[in-house]
Amino acid sequence: xxxxxxxxxxxxxxxxxxxxxxxxxxxxxxxxxxxxxxxxxxxxxxxxxxxxxxxxxxxxxxxxxxxxxxxxxxxxxxxxxxxxxxxxxxxxxxxxxxxxxxxxxxxxxxxxxxxxxxxxxxxxxxxxxxxxxxxxxxxxxxxxxxxxxxxxxxxxxxxxxxxxxxxxxxxxx
Amino acid sequence: xxxxxxxxxxxxxxxxxxxxxxxxxxxxxxxxxxxxxxxxxxxxxxxxxxxxxxxxxxxxxxxxxxxxxxxxxxxxxxxxxxxxxxxxxxxxxxxxxxxxxxxxxxxxxxxxxxxxxxxxxxxxxxxxxxxxxxxxxxxxxxxxxxxxxxxxxxxxxxxxxxxxxxxxxxxxxxxxxxxxxxxxxxxxxxxxxxxxxxxxxxxxxxxxxxxxxxxxxxxxxxxxxxxxxxxxxxxxxxxxxxxxxxxxxxxxxxxxxxxxxxxxxxxxxxxxxxxxxxxxxxxxxxxxxxxxxxxxxxxxxxxxxxxxxxxxxxxxxxxxxxxxxxxxxxxxxxxxxxxxxxxxxxxxxxxxxxxxxxxxxxxxxxxxxxxxxxxxxxxxxxxxxxxxxxxxxxxxxxxxxxxxxxxxxxxxxxxxxxxxxxxxxxxxxxxxxxxxxxxxxxxxxxxxxxxxxxxxxxxxxxxxxxxxxxxxxxxxxxxxxxxxxxxx
Numbered sequence: 292x293x294x295x296x297x298x299x300x301x302x303x304x305x306x307x308x309x310x311x312x313x314x315x316x317x318x319x320x321x322x323x324x325x326x327x328x329x330x331x332x333x334x335x336x337x338x339x340x341x342x343x344x345x346x347x348x349x350x351x352x353x354x355x356x357x358x359x360x361x362x363x364x365x366x367x368x369x370x371x372x373x374x375x376x377x378x379x380x381x382x383x384x385x386x387x388x389x390x391x392x393x394x395x396x397x398x399x400x401x402x403x404x405x406x407x408x409x410x411x412x413x414x415x416x417x418x419x420x421x422x423x424x425x426x427x428x429x430x431x432x433x434x435x436x437x438x439x440x441x442x443x444x445x446x447x448x449x450x451x452x453x454x455x456x457x458x459x460x461x462x463x464x
Numbered sequence: 465x466x467x468x469x470x471x472x473x474x475x476x477x478x479x480x481x482x483x484x485x486x487x488x489x490x491x492x493x494x495x496x497x498x499x500x501x502x503x504x505x506x507x508x509x510x511x512x513x514x515x516x517x518x519x520x521x522x523x524x525x526x527x528x529x530x531x532x533x534x535x536x537x538x539x540x541x542x543x544x545x546x547x548x549x550x551x552x553x554x555x556x557x558x559x560x561x562x563x564x565x566x567x568x569x570x571x572x573x574x575x576x577x578x579x580x581x582x583x584x585x586x587x588x589x590x591x592x593x594x595x596x597x598x599x600x601x602x603x604x605x606x607x608x609x610x611x612x613x614x615x616x617x618x619x620x621x622x623x624x625x626x627x628x629x630x631x632x633x634x635x636x637x638x639x640x641x642x643x644x645x646x647x648x649x650x651x652x653x654x655x656x657x658x659x660x661x662x663x664x665x666x667x668x669x670x671x672x673x674x675x676x677x678x679x680x681x682x683x684x685x686x687x688x689x690x691x692x693x694x695x696x697x698x699x700x701x702x703x704x705x706x707x708x709x710x711x712x713x714x715x716x717x718x719x720x721x722x723x724x725x726x727x728x729x730x731x732x733x734x735x736x737x738x739x740x741x742x743x744x745x746x747x748x749x750x751x752x753x754x755x756x757x758x759x760x761x762x763x764x765x766x767x768x769x770x771x772x773x774x775x776x777x778x779x780x781x782x783x784x785x786x787x788x789x790x791x792x793x794x795x796x797x798x799x800x801x802x803x804x805x806x807x808x809x810x811x812x813x814x815x816x817x818x819x820x821x822x823x824x825x826x827x828x829x830x831x832x833x834x835x836x837x838x839x840x841x842x843x844x845x846x847x848x849x850x851x852x853x854x855x856x857x858x859x860x861x862x863x864x865x866x867x868x869x870x871x872x873x874x875x876x877x878x879x880x881x882x883x884x885x886x887x888x889x890x891x892x893x894x895x896x897x898x899x900x901x902x903x904x905x906x907x908x909x910x911x912x913x914x915x916x917x918x919x920x921x922x923x924x925x926x927x928x929x930x931x932x933x934x935x936x937x938x939x940x941x942x943x944x945x946x947x948x949x950x951x952x
Contacts, residue, residue, distance in 0.1 A: 341627050346613035381594050399598050400606050
């Protein structure tokens with residue numbers, strides 16, 4: 292049987308700043324994931340942001356994504372981690388939203404309920420400068436395999452209704 | 465026993481700060497100070513860099529108003545080159561600057577101040593925030609997002625990205641406006657104008673609720689400084705510096721921008737990283753022949769939307785002009801509007817003005833002209849760039865060697881220029897609400913709102929990284945910390 296792909300849009304949002312060393316790892320991982328999904332024919336939209344801003348909610352209204360994958364570098368993980376996300380508190384910050392906060396805006400203001408995922412990749416050095424630390428670079432080498440596993444999970448699904456394309460355990464993260 | 469109250473951190477503003485309230489033996493507020501506790505030092509570490517890099521470097525001071533630094537920095541670069549940039553480049557820069565004003569003012573009004581204005585200054589603090597606003601007034605929250613989105617999209621269409629666009633350069637801008645982007649912006653304008661008109665109606669509907677605040681929050685005589693056109697109109701990108709006093713007397717009708725140092729001095733205090741700019745002639749008079757710095761407080765002036773509307777003779781666009789007439793009725797005839805609480809109103813008028821100007825500018829077919837950059841080498845060793853940031857007048861001055869390497873950098877940021885006024889506002893609100901040393905959460909929020917009136921950006925004004933939570937500390941007359949309240 293021919294494998295099927297999700298037909299509803301997957302929105303990949305890379306968060307970070309490539310001028311702050313490992314903070315740029317989120318962008319790199321997001322680009323690889325988005326490219327791999329797109330090459331396989333999965334509808335995907337890639338956005339790269341220094342931080343999440345409220346106007347992304349307005350963009351979501353236009354995109355109508357079934358799933359949002361937030362991809363970010365983090366000191367809290369030692370290898371890439373994937374976590375399902377639920378809507379959370381919207382902080383009184385003008386500089387940025389959390390991924391959970393953005394999901395809340397979508398849900399409460401626009402009745403959008405895309406499945407949310409947070410993909411974290413390890414980072415250690417966040418000072419000014421370009422280029423990743425050795426640990427962050429090595430962790431990113433797993434990106435193509437991660438995307439492939441993810442895609443395999445997508446292809447195994449035949450139901451096109453909007454839902455998470457995979458479970459955290461399914462992609463082995 | 466006297467004591468001091470400290471609010472630390474201050475919330476819903478940009479950067480890190482705290483407020484200390486010093487009480488006397490009777491528990492009445494004797495003094496209040498707004499401390500900015502972050503430091504970054506852009507002026508120093510830019511030395512040794514090329515002036516060509518400065519738009520890109522100084523834009524990193526802030527993620528909210530990078531466009532303002534791009535404008536002032538590129539203009540300082542124009543001056544070093546000694547060029548008049550192509551007219552379309554100047555119009556495109558203005559376009560981006562107005563878009564920046566729209567998005568920044570929208571954030572201040574809809575998301576940072578609306579929780580206080582619509583939910584109540586002393587309402588449940590657990591709900592007096594953006595989440596509470598979303599629950600009670602989702603249409604207002606949506607409008608804020610749409611209006612901000614408009615401004616950010618215009619910036620992105622012009623500069624390639626909405627945050628830190630590397631687009632303005634000494635001599636002009638990098639890319640012209642495409643016909644497609646021009647049409648897209650024109651299509652988005654009606655909705656943005658409608659949202660702004662709704663916001664003005666909303667603000668008017670709250671007027672009766674806030675009569676006391678109108679009378680008390682930042683209501684004191686001061687000077688006002690801002691840019692005006694050569695004809696005296698509202699201006700945000702270029703023009704002349706004008707200073708008006710609290711009686712409406714024009715002290716400086718139109719000082720050429722490179723001469724700003726003749727009228728602006730900068731003082732420092734050991735308890736804050738934020739400098740205290742002052743109007744030099746007033747401080748000099750008060751010093752009676754001594755150093756102006758010793759009497760710098762006599763030169764207190766305000767900048768920003770309230771000041772800009774106070775110093776201009778007219779707005780020059782139909783809808784904003786009509787609102788400006790209403791705004792002026794808030795003060796006795798011929799006098800400036802002296803209450804900073806009306807900064808909310810001034811911000812909305814400026815959004816309206818910016819949208820009208822954007823529409824007008826896009827109607828001109830020359831806006832897509834590809835001639836957008838003048839080319840030259842270093843022709844002057846000093847360059848001054850001045851523009852109006854959302855929060856007020858922004859000064860960049862660069863001194864370079866013959867290779868264009870920076871020898872000295874001076875940045876005077878809008879928020880710093882409101883430093884004296886913010887301190888005065890905090891003291892005024894605290895003195896009114898705090899009796900016998902009793903402080904409630906609601907009173908702390910009122911004091912914070914006094915700061916929010918100026919929409920300070922401390923990341924810009926100290927050139928520092930960070931967020932801005934609020935903390936309050938209370939000291940007794942012996943200087944001992946007796947209480948501390950903080951929230952993140």
